[in-house]
Amino acid sequence: MFSSRKMIKLFYDVASPYSWLAFEVLCRYRNVWNVDLIVLKGFALTCVLNFGNKPPGLNPSKLIYMDSDLTLLSEYFGVPMFRPSSLSKDSLNAMRFVTAVAEREKERDALESVSIELWKRMWRTHQDITQPASLTEAGLKAGLSANEVEEFLTLSKSQPIKDKLKSVTREALEYKCFGLPFIVCHVNGKAEVFFGSDKFELMAYFIGEKWMGPYPNKPIATM
Numbered sequence: 729m730f731s732s733r734k735m736i737k738l739f740y741d742v743a744s745p746y747s748w749l750a751f752e753v754l755c756r757y758r759n760v761w762n763v764d765l766i767v768l769k770g771f772a773l774t775c776v777l778n779f780g781n782k783p784p785g786l787n788p789s790k791l792i793y794m795d796s797d798l799t800l801l802s803e804y805f806g807v808p809m810f811r812p813s814s815l816s817k818d819s820l821n822a823m824r825f826v827t828a829v830a831e832r833e834k835e836r837d838a839l840e841s842v843s844i845e846l847w848k849r850m851w852r853t854h855q856d857i858t859q860p861a862s863l864t865e866a867g868l869k870a871g872l873s874a875n876e877v878e879e880f881l882t883l884s885k886s887q888p889i890k891d892k893l894k895s896v897t898r899e900a901l902e903y904k905c906f907g908l909p910f911i912v913c914h915v916n917g918k919a920e921v922f923f924g925s926d927k928f929e930l931m932a933y934f935i936g937e938k939w940m941g942p943y944p945n946k947p948i949a950t951m
């Protein structure tokens with residue numbers, strides 16, 4: 729029945745470390761919360777930032793804060809990551825690759841593993857994500873075959889995939905997205921937006937589900 733429908737959409741970009749945290753958490757809660765679907769949507773962060781907002785790293789004080797914030801958050805969520813000192817943040821090719829995977833692989837496993845491999849490259853091992861060879865490496869590590877990777881790379885350069893990424897970006901901008909992770913929840917026909925990997929408690933309240941911390945499936949330790 730429509731009245732019990734709940735849907736969560738996550739807009740993310742692999743250039744955004746906070747998006748990685750939100751992505752991991754939503755994957756962990758997918759079968760815990762009574763939500764119809766958690767749609768993980770690839771999305772180009774630069775488009776939003778070009779729309780008038782600035783990434784926190786451009787403000788020197790925010791950059792210092794971001795380092796300690798990410799250290800604590802990655803410990804809390806169990807997702808090790810470290811800010812690269814110098815690495816291109818241009819994730820457009822990577823996000824087109826992710827979009828190609830999402831379009832072809834309707835079951836979400838490939839989308840999840842490819843996205844996570846790209847985040848790992850950028851935010852853990854500090855490797856490039858702009859070049860085709862880098863995307864190939866990430867795809868192979870995510871479990872795709874060499875043929876599949878080749879196919880997705882070709883697809884990622886096609887007009888329909890470029891248009892798809894643009895349309896997802898447009899969708900987020902229609903919700904007045906200004907940064908990532910950006911989460912849109914639909915409950916009983918009402919939509920509410922949340923910005924940040926630190927909004928899960930409030931989000932859970934809105935959707936009428938319980939926030940059980942970053943590890944919902946972890947058995948409670950007995951003394």
Ligand SMILES: N[C@@H](CCC(=O)N[C@@H](CS)C(=O)NCC(=O)O)C(=O)O
Binds near residue numbers: 747782908
């Ligand atoms: N407090 C948020 C911070 C998220 C954040 O800083 N996201 C960056 C991209 S990685 C952004 O979009 N910033 C724009 C803004 O802060 O307005 C969280 O914990 O997730």
